[in-house]
Amino acid sequence: MQASQANANPPDHEARDTPQVTSIARPQSIIRAWTLRFIALSIGICTALLCAEIGLRILGISYPLPYQTDPYCGTKLQSNFTAHFMKEGRAWVQTTRDGRRDREYPLQKAPNTFRIAILGDSYAEALQVELEETFWTVLQTELEECDSLQNKKIEVLNFGTSGFGTAQELQMLEHYVWAYQPDLVLLAFLTGNDISDNSKKLSSNPVRPFYQLVNDQLVLDDSFLQHPTYLAANSPWGKTKTAAINGSRSLQLLRETTNRWQARTKPRTSEVQVEEGLDPIYAAPKSNDWQEAWAVTEKLLQKMSKECEQHRCKFCVVTLTNSLQVEPDRRKRENAQQANGIEHLFYPDFRIADLGKREGFCVFNLAPSMQESAEQTQTYFHGFSNTKFGTGHWNRDGHRFAGQWLAKELCRFLDTVVNIAPPP
Numbered sequence: 001m002q003a004s005q006a007n008a009n010p011p012d013h014e015a016r017d018t019p020q021v022t023s024i025a026r027p028q029s030i031i032r033a034w035t036l037r038f039i040a041l042s043i044g045i046c047t048a049l050l051c052a053e054i055g056l057r058i059l060g061i062s063y064p065l066p067y068q069t070d071p072y073c074g075t076k077l078q079s080n081f082t083a084h085f086m087k088e089g090r091a092w093v094q095t096t097r098d099g100r101r102d103r104e105y106p107l108q109k110a111p112n113t114f115r116i117a118i119l120g121d122s123y124a125e126a127l128q129v130e131l132e133e134t135f136w137t138v139l140q141t142e143l144e145e146c147d148s149l150q151n152k153k154i155e156v157l158n159f160g161t162s163g164f165g166t167a168q169e170l171q172m173l174e175h176y177v178w179a180y181q182p183d184l185v186l187l188a189f190l191t192g193n194d195i196s197d198n199s200k201k202l203s204s205n206p207v208r209p210f211y212q213l214v215n216d217q218l219v220l221d222d223s224f225l226q227h228p229t230y231l232a233a234n235s236p237w238g239k240t241k242t243a244a245i246n247g248s249r250s251l252q253l254l255r256e257t258t259n260r261w262q263a264r265t266k267p268r269t270s271e272v273q274v275e276e277g278l279d280p281i282y283a284a285p286k287s288n289d290w291q292e293a294w295a296v297t298e299k300l301l302q303k304m305s306k307e308c309e310q311h312r313c314k315f316c317v318v319t320l321t322n323s324l325q326v327e328p329d330r331r332k333r334e335n336a337q338q339a340n341g342i343e344h345l346f347y348p349d350f351r352i353a354d355l356g357k358r359e360g361f362c363v364f365n366l367a368p369s370m371q372e373s374a375e376q377t378q379t380y381f382h383g384f385s386n387t388k389f390g391t392g393h394w395n396r397d398g399h400r401f402a403g404q405w406l407a408k409e410l411c412r413f414l415d416t417v418v419n420i421a422p423p424p
Contacts, residue, residue, distance in 0.1 A: 124160020
C-alpha cells in the first residue's frame with residue numbers, strides 16, 4: 001500500500017521538473033519558428049528587390065543624381081558619370097573626367113583650332129536629348145562650313161549645368177573654362193529664370209553663389225558654403241546616400257515617385273503664371289527686388305565681357321527661348337499676353353541685346369526666329385512625348401533649329417571680326 005502510494009505520488013522535485021522541460025521547449029520552438037519566418041521573409045524581400053532592380057534596368061527606367069557639391073559653383077556634374085535619363089525625353093548621358101556633359105578634350109588646344117566654350121544651364125546641359133542632337137554639337141558641325149573658319153578645326157566645349165544662373169556661370173568661367181584656352185565664350189542665357197537666379201531674394205535655391213551690388217560694384221556672396229544643405233550633401237553620409245541612390249534603380253524610382261507626389265499635393269499659389277516654373281519677365285520690372293535682379297544680371301554680363309577681353313577671347317550671348325515665346329498657335333500666345341497684360345514676349349531678349357550694344361559684346365536673339373518657324377511649320381520645339389509638347393526644355397527639333405540658326409548668326413559675326421584667333 002505504501003509502495004503504491006509512493007509510485008502514485010512522486011517526490012515533489014520530480015513533479016516540479018516535468019513542467020520545466022515543457023516550458024523551456026515551448027519558447028525555443030516559438031523562437032525557431034519566428035526565425036524561420038524572418039529568414040523566409042528576408043529572402044522573399046531580397047528576391048523581390050532583385051527582380052525589381054533587374055526589371056527596371058531591362059526597361060531602362062532611371063532617375064539618377066548626377067551632381068556633386070562644388071566650392072565655387074555650389075553644384076557641378078560628377079566626373080565620369082553614366083546613366084540613362086528619362087524624366088523628360090530620353091537620353092544616354094556620360095560626363096567627362098572633369099564633370100561636363102560633353103566629349104573629352106585635352107586642356108592644351110591643338111594648333112590651328114578654334115575653340116568655343118558654351119556656358120549655360122539645363123538647356124546647354126541638355127540631358128533630354130542624345131549628345132549628337134544637342135545644339136552645341138549641331139553648331140560645331142555647321143560651323144565647318146563657315147568661310148571665316150575654313151582650314152581650322154572647330155571644337156565646341158560644353159560647360160552647361162542644370163540650375164545655373166549667371167553668377168554660377170561666371171564662377172565656372174573663372175575657375176574651369178580658361179584652362180581650355182577658348183577663342184570665344186558663348187553664354188546661353190535663359191530669360192525665363194536666369195534673372196531671378198541671380199537674386200538671393202528671388203531665387204528658389206539658396207545653395208549657390210550670389211553677387212551683390214555695393215557702390216555699383218559686384219561683391220561675391222559665397223555664404224552657401226555654410227548652408228546646412230550644402231554641408232549635408234558634402235558630408236560622408238550625404239555622399240554615401242547619393243552613391244546608394246545612383247546604385248539602385250529601385251531607390252531612384254522611389255525617390256522620383258515621392259517627389260512627384262509631393263509636387264502634385266503641394267498647394268498652388270493664386271498668382272497666375274504665364275508659364276509654370278518660369279518668372280514674370282515679359283515687362284519692365286516694377287518691384288525693387290526685380291530691379292535689383294536686373295541690375296546684378298547686367299553687371300554680371302559686363303564682367304564676363306571684360307573677363308573675355310582680358311583673356312583675348314570673344315564674348316557673345318544668345319538669349320534662348322521660353323516655350324510660350326515659340327508656341328506654334330498664335331491664338332494661344334495672344335491669349336496669354338492678353339490675360340497677363342503683356343505687350344510683347346521679347347522684352348528680356350531685346351533688353352539684353354541693347355546692353356550688348358552699349359557694352360560692346362554681341363547678342364543673338366533666338367526667340368523671334370524660332371517663333372516664326374514654329375508658327376509656319378506648326379512645330380513644337382519644346383516638350384516630349386513622355387511629358388507635354390509646348391512645355392519644358394527643347395526637344396531634338398528645338399536643338400537642331402537652335403544649332404543651325406546660331407551657326408549662321410555666329411558665322412556672320414566672325415566674318416566681321418579681324419584676327420578672330422588670339423595670338424599665341
